[in-house]
Amino acid sequence: MAAQYLGAKGSSASSFTQQKIRHLSGDQTSTPDYFGVGKRSEIWNPHREQPAKSPATTGATNVQQHRLNVQQEQQIFADKSTRLLELLTKTSSVISDLREFNGRHMVYYPKIAAATNGTDHVSLQRQALERSQTLINLPVEPELKRHMLKRSNSLGGTEVEQTHAQNASDNHRILTSDVANAFRSKLNVLNLDVKVGHQMANVNSLAQESITALLEERLAQSIAHIEKIHKRVADTSSKVLVTGDLNAGKSTFVNALLKREILPSDQQPCTSTFCEVLDATINDGVEQAHAVRDVAAYNRTDPSTYDVIELRHLYKTVIEEDTPYKMLKVYTTDRRQTEESLLHNGVVDIALIDSPGLNTDSIKTTAVFARQEEIDVVVFVVSAENHFTLSGKEFLWNAANEKAHIFIVVNRFDSIRDKERCKRLILEQIRQLSPATYADADDLVHFVSAGSVDLEEGSHKLDPEEFARLEERLRAFVLENRVKSKLSPAKNYLLNVLSDLHVLSESNHEEANKDLQHASSELEADKPAYERLLAARDHIFDQIERIAEDSVRGLQTLANTRLDTAVEQIESAISNLEYPGLFLIWQYAQDVADSMAHSLQKEVKALEAYAKDKTHETIGQIHELGTTEIGEYSQIVDVDSMFLKSRDRRIFVEIEATDFFDIDFNDKFSVLSVSLGAATMVGGRVMGVKNVVSSIWNVSNVVGVTNVRRWMVPVMGFAGVGLVVYVVSDMRHAVERKLARKFKAAVKDSNHNEGQSYRIARASRKTLRVEGWELQTRFQKAVDQKEKMRSDMVKKAQMSEEAMKYFSNVITTATEVRSKVEAVNTQEVCKL
Numbered sequence: 083m084a085a086q087y088l089g090a091k092g093s094s095a096s097s098f099t100q101q102k103i104r105h106l107s108g109d110q111t112s113t114p115d116y117f118g119v120g121k122r123s124e125i126w127n128p129h130r131e132q133p134a135k136s137p138a139t140t141g142a143t144n145v146q147q148h149r150l151n152v153q154q155e156q157q158i159f160a161d162k163s164t165r166l167l168e169l170l171t172k173t174s175s176v177i178s179d180l181r182e183f184n185g186r187h188m189v190y191y192p193k194i195a196a197a198t199n200g201t202d203h204v205s206l207q208r209q210a211l212e213r214s215q216t217l218i219n220l221p222v223e224p225e226l227k228r229h230m231l232k233r234s235n236s237l238g239g240t241e242v243e244q245t246h247a248q249n250a251s252d253n254h255r256i257l258t259s260d261v262a263n264a265f266r267s268k269l270n271v272l273n274l275d276v277k278v279g280h281q282m283a284n285v286n287s288l289a290q291e292s293i294t295a296l297l298e299e300r301l302a303q304s305i306a307h308i309e310k311i312h313k314r315v316a317d318t319s320s321k322v323l324v325t326g327d328l329n330a331g332k333s334t335f336v337n338a339l340l341k342r343e344i345l346p347s348d349q350q351p352c353t354s355t356f357c358e359v360l361d362a363t364i365n366d367g368v369e370q371a372h373a374v375r376d377v378a379a380y381n382r383t384d385p386s387t388y389d390v391i392e393l394r395h396l397y398k399t400v401i402e403e404d405t406p407y408k409m410l411k412v413y414t415t416d417r418r419q420t421e422e423s424l425l426h427n428g429v430v431d432i433a434l435i436d437s438p439g440l441n442t443d444s445i446k447t448t449a450v451f452a453r454q455e456e457i458d459v460v461v462f463v464v465s466a467e468n469h470f471t472l473s474g475k476e477f478l479w480n481a482a483n484e485k486a487h488i489f490i491v492v493n494r495f496d497s498i499r500d501k502e503r504c505k506r507l508i509l510e511q512i513r514q515l516s517p518a519t520y521a522d523a524d525d526l527v528h529f530v531s532a533g534s535v536d537l538e539e540g541s542h543k544l545d546p547e548e549f550a551r552l553e554e555r556l557r558a559f560v561l562e563n564r565v566k567s568k569l570s571p572a573k574n575y576l577l578n579v580l581s582d583l584h585v586l587s588e589s590n591h592e593e594a595n596k597d598l599q600h601a602s603s604e605l606e607a608d609k610p611a612y613e614r615l616l617a618a619r620d621h622i623f624d625q626i627e628r629i630a631e632d633s634v635r636g637l638q639t640l641a642n643t644r645l646d647t648a649v650e651q652i653e654s655a656i657s658n659l660e661y662p663g664l665f666l667i668w669q670y671a672q673d674v675a676d677s678m679a680h681s682l683q684k685e686v687k688a689l690e691a692y693a694k695d696k697t698h699e700t701i702g703q704i705h706e707l708g709t710t711e712i713g714e715y716s717q718i719v720d721v722d723s724m725f726l727k728s729r730d731r732r733i734f735v736e737i738e739a740t741d742f743f744d745i746d747f748n749d750k751f752s753v754l755s756v757s758l759g760a761a762t763m764v765g766g767r768v769m770g771v772k773n774v775v776s777s778i779w780n781v782s783n784v785v786g787v788t789n790v791r792r793w794m795v796p797v798m799g800f801a802g803v804g805l806v807v808y809v810v811s812d813m814r815h816a817v818e819r820k821l822a823r824k825f826k827a828a829v830k831d832s833n834h835n836e837g838q839s840y841r842i843a844r845a846s847r848k849t850l851r852v853e854g855w856e857l858q859t860r861f862q863k864a865v866d867q868k869e870k871m872r873s874d875m876v877k878k879a880q881m882s883e884e885a886m887k888y889f890s891n892v893i894t895t896a897t898e899v900r901s902k903v904e905a906v907n908t909q910e911v912c913k914l
């Protein structure tokens with residue numbers, strides 16, 4: 083039959099081969115007409131008129147040409163599958179990279195803005211609120227937060243604007259339903275909308291993290307699927323499922339193909355489970371059957387996954403009703419020459435699967451089996467005597483929908499008397515059940531007698547002509563079909579997933595670009611405010627230091643001066659003291675000492691009060707400075723806590739007996755003067771004592787020493803009395819003078835004034851420092867916050883740049899891979 087495609091214009095086999103390889107391997111730049119018989123579409127029109135056979139074409143040439151075609155087909159298939167395998171690997175690695183990227187950056191997947199239900203709005207509002215609350219969660223006073231929000235505006239549009247800008251930035255990710263739906267409609271395998279019940283739930287209500295997780299899951303599934311496809315494309319064998327009505331002769335047919343009595347056949351329905359016949363070379367050349375309970379878990383190299391059954395005992399297992407086995411893997415050797423072998427012929431290894439006859443119980447299982455991707459060809463065996471039963475029709479009808487072409491074997495044809503009528507009736511049934519199969523009936527429908535095939539070992543008897551032809555067509559059909567069943571799904575999946583990667587990457591590239599623009603413009607717009615903030619911070623730190631130091635120094639100087647003055651004028655502290663008289667002079671002295679001490683202490687207290695006021699005033703200045711720069715905040719420092727513990731020192735003056743006499747015995751005139759003083763007081767005339775003494779001195783010089791001696795004694799006596807009188811009468815003032823002198827000396831010796839001034843200044847400095855620190859901390863927080871925001875923006879910009887670069891690479895790779903996948907032609911296959 084292959085000859086019908088050949089030599090119409092007398093083309094040589096080699097030029098035919100080259101044309102065909104170019105064409106079938108997808109080199110679509112070359113002339114599409116590889117058969118040289120006209121337009122390509124003509125080749126595939128099932129209703130085409132068959133070209134007339136060349137009378138010169140002999141059967142031998144046909145066979146030879148068929149074999150040549152098979153080899154070429156094999157070469158083309160190998161080329162296509164190698165290319166697809168590479169492209170599958172490449173695509174898988176692109177998806178793996180995307181998974182990794184999704185883990186780091188979160189791949190963007192658009193959401194729909196127009197809420198379809200209340201939840202969407204609530205969710206969007208919540209997101210916006212969460213974003214705006216980021217600032218509110220800062221570890222600062224509520225009042226400060228409020229003001230920082232307010233102030234940040236004056237600092238050049240920081241947090242509040244950023245929050246709005248962030249919202250705007252994120253909102254641009256939320257699309258109108260039309261745009262998002264348009265985006266999603268472009269997605270095939272990576273569309274994240276999931277079916278919940280009878281409705282499609284979209285991802286709007288999901289948080290970005292959930293979308294990321296969903297996408298991750300989808301990408302992982304995609305990689306697993308590609309791995310499965312890869313395995314299938316790399317697998318050189320094809321699976322042929324043989325099914326049909328009960329007792330139609332399926333097992334007999336499989337044996338006829340194998341030219342061996344492998345599967346048991348019986349007049350009564352006997353096949354109770356699926357039997358897959360495979361080449362024994364796969365099983366290290368050992369002929370045996372593996373009875374499998376769990377097909378998914380079956381592993382030939384793990385004997386725990388199956389029971390071994392000798393081939394000669396197969397019958398018992400196969401006919402066993404209620405068998406626990408779901409599948410029998412029958413490894414057998416095809417004793418024919420390699421090129422004649424069906425199971426292992428160097429071109430395509432075929433595994434034949436015999437199935438239980440169709441009835442109401444088995445139809446479902448068989449239909450599921452037939453639908454499996456790994457089934458390359460479905461062969462339906464129908465008994466020529468019974469035609470299609472109801473189960474057979476149902477199966478064929480469904481299978482035809484899935485696989486389009488079914489290979490139909492009408493068996494037991496030898497038992498039919500009116501063969502033409504039988505053919506006509508059965509073909510009519512096929513026309514109704516599977517029009518595609520009917521259209522190719524010449525190749526796909528075979529009337530044979532499988533029971534007539536000689537299975538005798540070493541027999542050289544040729545197969546009946548019809549069966550030989552069936553065999554040739556079946557091999558060709560398997561070869562043709564594996565392009566459809568193996569390569570087409572691979573190609574389609576790759577095209578879908580690559581298209582999705584392209585769509586997703588374009589959208590992400592666009593988003594990353596928007597993010598980059600946004601981050602860059604935000605940084606640029608914020609720069610002056612940031613610089614102002616930094617300058618203000620440095621300035622304010624200096625200012626605080628200066629204001630506080632000026633205040634403290636002023637306070638210390640003032641305290642010192644005032645205390646010195648107070649000491650200087652300490653006599654005024656006793657001016658109002660009542661003198662209790664000579665007899666209580668000791669008590670009076672005590673009172674004088676106390677008064678002076680109290681007076682100084684009072685001054686210290688007054689200075690402390692002043693220091694509080696002054697400190698309060700300075701705190702106010704610092705606070706005002708702070709609020710001007712970072713907004714209102716509460717003052718935490720309390721000046722009332724200053725000087726809570728009394729640290730003033732009382733000046734103690736020890737009262738001694740000498741404090742009552744203010745006479746200097748070292749002075750040569752002292753005693754005399756005191757006596758005279760007393761005398762003059764006694765005489766009622768008070769004159770300067772020194773003047774009197776010097777007058778006497780002058781007189782003695784004039785009158786001579788002898789005369790002086792003569793009247794000196796009475797004078798001295800008189801003076802003594804006077805002295806006593808004077809001392810007694812001056813005792814109050816003597817006490818006051820002496821104690822004042824002692825007090826001043828004590829103040830001076832103890833450095834009291836300096837000490838107290840220093841203490842007052844230190845207390846003020848301490849309080850001011852707390853306020854200064856508070857402001858510095860708050861300021862630093864504002865700076866840190868701004869710097870964090872800026873560094874986040876920079877990171878965002880960097881990430882956006884990285885994302886743009888990454889997605890543009892994905893776009894390039896996906897485009898390249900896609901065009902290579904498209905170039906693999908899986909539509910047109912050569913009919914062998």
Ligand SMILES: Nc1nc2c(ncn2[C@@H]2O[C@H](COP(=O)(O)OP(=O)(O)OP(=O)(O)O)[C@@H](O)[C@H]2O)c(=O)[nH]1
Nearest residue numbers: 329330331332333334347348351352353439532533
């Ligand atoms: N006359 C004739 N009998 C055949 C032919 N092929 C099979 N048979 C007989 O039909 C009966 C059933 O054959 P099987 O191969 O067991 O049929 P089956 O479809 O595998 O049966 P189940 O798997 O049990 O449904 C057997 O007795 C075969 O000898 C044939 O071409 N001609």
